[in-house]
Amino acid sequence: MKRFECGTLVPGCDWHTRAEEEAEVVRRAVEHLKVTHGEEIIRPSMVDHIKERIRNDQSQTA
Template identity: 40%
Template sequence: MYELNCAGIIPGCERVIRAESQAEVVRRAVVQARQLGFEKITPALLDSFREKTTELPN
């Protein structure tokens, strides 16, 4: 299981995103960013999502 707290990445986001894969966490973070008004998802933003995603212990 992977987790991303998007509060420090996407202004106005207080959501913690969890999914079975890092790719799914990033995909959900992109959806969340678009819902909060981000029209363009930059490579730097994607890198932030990947860097801040943590793997939870089993």
């Protein structure tokens, strides 16, 4: 499971997401940045910043 916490990119934001695939985490993060933070253009460098902050999530619950 992969996890992204928006606060690592946008200080003060509590939003986070988890998914099995990194691509799905990136997709959700991009959508969040557009809807919540008003980003109209997501440049490749922003996708790189998201990917750099994705972590393996070991706290899976049954």
